[in-house]
Amino acid sequence: MLGIPIGWFGIPGGFEWIIILVIALLIFGKRLPGTMRSIGKGFVEFKKGLKGVKDEVDEAEEEVKKIDDEDVDVK
Secondary structure (H helix, E strand, O other), X not given: OOOOOHHHOOOXXXXXXXXXXXXXXXXXXXXXXXXXHHHHHHHHHHXXXXXXXXXXXXXXXXXHHHHHHHHHXXX
């Protein structure tokens, strides 16, 4: 092994995030706001997709319940 303790690679704290932000600004410059906007739009679309899937599952569950209720109604 390399002899590097795993504890050195933790979650970045406040100062580390500032350093990461400065490096990102140096690398991306004027493109950073557009990149962040695109990422935000991607998250919104992802949430819309999840909501659509959840709605479809709920509709299917309601249909199954209706079919079960009709089958149980034996006279």
